[in-house]
Amino acid sequence: MFTARRLLLVEPSITLVITGEALARREAGDDIMILSAGEPDFITPKYIRDYAIEAIERGFTHYTETAGILPLRELIVKKFKEDNGLDYTPSNIIVSTGAKQSIFNVMESILDDNDEVIIPSPYWVSYPEIVHLAGGKPVIVDTEEDGFILTAEKLKKNISNRTKAIILNTPNNPTGMVYYKDTLEELADVIVENDLLCISDEIYEKVLYDGKKHYSIAALGEDIKNNTVVINGFSKSYAMTGWRIGYAAGPEFIIKNCLKLQGHSTSCPSSIGQAAAYAALKNKNEEFDNMLATFDKRRRYIMEKLDQLEGISYIRPEGAFYFFINISNFYGHKGVNDSLSFCNYLLKNGNVAVTPGKAFGMDDYIRISYAVSTAEIERAMEKFKKVLEMLVE
Ligand SMILES: Cc1ncc(COP(=O)(O)O)c(C=O)c1O
Incomplete structure (x- = not known):
């Protein structure tokens, strides 16, 4: 009665389902790697933070x-x-x-x-x-x-x-x-x-x-x-x-x-x-070049790892900080038959959170974000490989 008709057409964010569960498990003490974030893991550059603090102090409020x-x-x-x-x-x-x-x-x-x-x-x-x-x-x-x-x-x-x-x-x-x-x-x-x-x-x-x-x-x-x-x-x-x-x-x-x-x-x-x-x-964003170089290093690392995996495919990304990976060859195994069940399986068995492609309109895919620390990516890629092997064993 109190739900507007136009809201009935709107899907809640699938991304939040996986990330929410991943965060809850991390809080409970599990070692969870979260590769579903859509934001840089870097903190806002200092020159920007300093200017904002100064603006607050000057009463720009x-x-x-x-x-x-x-x-x-x-x-x-x-x-x-x-x-x-x-x-x-x-x-x-x-x-x-x-x-x-x-x-x-x-x-x-x-x-x-x-x-x-x-x-x-x-x-x-x-x-x-x-x-x-x-x-x-x-x-x-x-x-x-x-x-x-x-x-x-x-x-x-x-x-x-x-x-x-x-x-x-x-x-x-x-x-x-x-x-x-x-x-x-x-x-x-x-x-x-x-x-x-x-x-x-x-x-x-x-x-x-x-x-x-x-x-x-x-x-x-x-x-x-x-x-x-x-x-x-x-x-x-x-x-x-x-x-x-x-x-x-x-x-x-x-x-x-x-x-x-x-x-x-x-x-x-x-x-x-x-x-x-x-x-x-x-001002010039001196920190951007470093940020981009770090993203690129991670991107190359992930490509190298993905290229060693059988059964998946992806297109080499030229921008942003994501990989969109076709994992549909693994459907039909162990209850995994769409991107959401794949992500749930990966989270449950590999402690890695990624985003189901369904959120982006393509259910044969998952999205991996590399806007997370290099150490986390390295561990996540190891687990990802193991989970793929587990699915078809
Ligand atoms: C393609 C695209 N457009 C827009 C946005 C929204 O950005 P903002 O934080 O400025 O609202 C995002 C954030 O993830 C995005 O990926």
């Missing part, structure tokens, strides 16, 4: 402008120019309580009931749920056969007269795939031709390996820029998940609509979080 303080938006404008070759003004920018709220704002601003949003699968777990909450209909498009990249052809095939938007995520969570410029150009043509809005989630833009370059689809021409909202934030590149600061950049009328929503929901992002984000962009 009040509501701010709904869109976020102007000096921060000006720095975001500068970032877009320097990193992405994009020209925005502060009125094209809204700072929010994490990129998640930025995506929420945009969906709520653009969708009428049953409007469709194309979501390439595998996808970040919250996209379909955010679309549902905004009254829209997610249209999931499987990209497995195309190497986890949405092609222009597939996009075209899935457009209907109700399609309003498409979500792109590069570098991708959970696959680590990076969209190359030529693919983005082809997608941009289809998006513009069909007058869709592209929501381009670029939150992992700096977490790239093997010399790969990040391209923002919005930078590929004035037409696609007018049909794109770029989403970004501080959580991943600056190890700032708990500060909850993200942002959206796009056409002024969309940002204005987001402002209406934000003004009546959270009023503004946290002043202290904004001060920290300001410091993050104002």
Whole structure:
């Protein structure tokens, strides 16, 4: 009686089921390795923490402008120019309580009931749920056969007269795939031709390996820029998940609509979080190179270990900090017949927590995060190998 109908469509996070159990067992004294986290294991760099403390002491503790303080938006404008070759003004920018709220704002601003949003699968777990909450209909498009990249052809095939938007995520969570410029150009043509809005989630833009370059689809021409909202934030590149600061950049009328929503929901992002984000962009993040080098070392280590295992397959990640691994060859053994039962088996018998692919729309896979200490990864990979052997013995 007191559950809204639109919430009935929303799934609780499967990720939390596994992580919750893993944490409970760790607290009970078990030696559990948790490779399901979606956040850097590093602490926020010191120059950012120091500036935030100073902001508190100076009394920067009040509501701010709904869109976020102007000096921060000006720095975001500068970032877009320097990193992405994009020209925005502060009125094209809204700072929010994490990129998640930025995506929420945009969906709520653009969708009428049953409007469709194309979501390439595998996808970040919250996209379909955010679309549902905004009254829209997610249209999931499987990209497995195309190497986890949405092609222009597939996009075209899935457009209907109700399609309003498409979500792109590069570098991708959970696959680590990076969209190359030529693919983005082809997608941009289809998006513009069909007058869709592209929501381009670029939150992992700096977490790239093997010399790969990040391209923002919005930078590929004035037409696609007018049909794109770029989403970004501080959580991943600056190890700032708990500060909850993200942002959206796009056409002024969309940002204005987001402002209406934000003004009546959270009023503004946290002043202290904004001060920290300001410091993050104002100075050079000396610690980032180290963080990236550590991620890359772990990524190479895991690849080396995975390559020695039989029966699994994965695509070499080029960005973010995840592996998306096909483990379906192990289904049919010892009660394991989908990604959730696989993860439960791995947790029970190997003390390793990973995320079931079902959370990302692909039940033949699991996601391993390497945003955890190298020592934990090394032990977890040993256990993973043993559990695979156990499953088929
Ligand atoms: C692809 C993707 N987009 C957005 C977010 C949300 O980030 P934030 O912490 O800024 O809300 C995440 C977090 O895991 C993510 O993986």
